[in-house]
Amino acid sequence: MAPAVSLRAAVALLGQFPVLAGVDLDVEEGSVAAVLGPNGAGKTSLLFLVAGLLPMRSGTGRVLGCDLFGDRRDLRQKVGLLGHSPALYPELSATENLSFGLRAMRRPVADARAALERVGLTGRLATTPARTLSAGQSRRMGLAWLLARRPALWLLDEPHAGLDVPGRDLCDDVIEQAALGGATVLLTSHDPERAAKVSNQVVQLAGGAVVAASDGQRSPRVA
Numbered sequence: 001m002a003p004a005v006s007l008r009a010a011v012a013l014l015g016q017f018p019v020l021a022g023v024d025l026d027v028e029e030g031s032v033a034a035v036l037g038p039n040g041a042g043k044t045s046l047l048f049l050v051a052g053l054l055p056m057r058s059g060t061g062r063v064l065g066c067d068l069f070g071d072r073r074d075l076r077q078k079v080g081l082l083g084h085s086p087a088l089y090p091e092l093s094a095t096e097n098l099s100f101g102l103r104a105m106r107r108p109v110a111d112a113r114a115a116l117e118r119v120g121l122t123g124r125l126a127t128t129p130a131r132t133l134s135a136g137q138s139r140r141m142g143l144a145w146l147l148a149r150r151p152a153l154w155l156l157d158e159p160h161a162g163l164d165v166p167g168r169d170l171c172d173d174v175i176e177q178a179a180l181g182g183a184t185v186l187l188t189s190h191d192p193e194r195a196a197k198v199s200n201q202v203v204q205l206a207g208g209a210v211v212a213a214s215d216g217q218r219s220p221r222v223a
Contacts, residue, residue: 001028001029002062002065003026003027003028003029004027004028004029004030004031004063004064004152004153004184005025005026005027005033005050005062005063005064005153005184005186006025006026006027006060006061006062006063007023007024007025007026007049007050007059007060007061008024008059008060008061009022009023009024009058009059009060010022010023010024010025010049010056010058010059010060010061010068011023011056011057011058011059012045012049012054012055012056012057013057014045014054018057018208019042019045019054019208020042020045020046020049020208020209021042021207021208021209022059022208022209023042023046023049023059023205023208023209023210024209024210025046025203025210027184027186027201028184028200029182029184030179030182030183030184031179031184031185031200031201032175032176032179032184032185032186032187032198032199032200032201032216032218033185033186033187033199033200033201033202033203033216034187034188034189034195034196034198034199034201034202034203034216035186035187035188035189035203035205036188036189036190036192036195036202036203036204036205037188037204037205037206038206041205041206041207041208042205042207042208042209043157043188043205044083044157044188045208046188046205047081047155047156047157047186047188048081049061049068050063050079050153050155050186051075051076051079051081051155052066052068052071052072052073052075052076052079053072053076053081055072056068056069063075063079063153064078064079064152064153066078078151078152078153079151079152079153079154079155080145080146080149080151080153080154080155081155081157082142082143082145082146082154082155082156082157082159083142083157084157084158084161085138086138086139086141086142086145088130088133088138088141089130090129090130090131091129091130091131092129092130093126093127093128093129093130094116094121094125094126094127094130094133094141094144095112095113095116095126095127097130097141098112098115098116098141098144098145098148099112101145101148101149102148102149105149107148107149107150111147111148112144112148113126114147114148115144115145115147115148116141116144118144118147118174119140119141119143119144119147119170119174120140120170121137121140121141121144125137135162136162136163136164136167138162139159139161139162139163139167139171140163140167140170142159143159143170143171143174146174146178147174147178150183151183152182152183152184153183153184153185153186154175154178154183154184154185154186154187155186155187156175156185156186156187156188157187157188158187158188158189158190159171159175159187159189160189160191160194161190168194172194172197172198175187175198176198176218179218187199195216196216196217197216197217197218198216198217198218199216199217199218200215200216200218201213201214201215201216202214202215202216
């Protein structure tokens with residue numbers, strides 16, 4: 001079976017600057033991979049490349065069977081990207097935001113309630129304007145969006161940021177359940193210990209390239 005993500009000597013530019021300078025990476029289907037590295041290492045750019053949002057200048061890349069040179073538009077329908085600030089309409093509630101997004105993607109709106117309950121956004125938190133949510137609650141909202149949308153590939157940019165300890169534990173559990181359900185997860189982190197605990201593989205990024213790789217602590221998926 002081909003990897004869900006496969007990059008070889010992948011180069012991507014922002015302007016004339018190589019934010020990715022020859023990345024080699026394989027992420028197996030149904031696994032969790034963590035990307036570590038200092039600020040400016042290229043972690044977010046890697047997620048944007050894999051999401052089909054950042055064009056590849058050279059190298060080869062396939063994500064979920066899509067060629068990163070020719071199939072980026074098709075790829076975007078298959079991935080879910082959670083960035084630092086989930087895109088929310090500030091005057092709409094969490095429920096309204098999620099329902100609107102699901103309708104736009106022709107997904108069952110009924111999934112919104114269960115997803116919000118899963119991340120602890122119930123009662124008043126589900127019905128007040130999104131602008132009143134804390135940073136941690138907004139992160140939970142982003143996780144709810146992925147739970148309801150159910151993409152084949154989850155791309156998480158520092159998903160634990162802004163969360164308290166119970167929120168980080170919840171995030172880990174959501175990631176684990178997503179992978180057990182067959183999704184592939186690629187996340188970035190500044191917390192090596194937590195990233196290793198939830199991941200099958202850990203890669204170190206520096207200067208836009210993978211400089212080291214190791215096994216994570218998560219048990220390998222049983223076929």
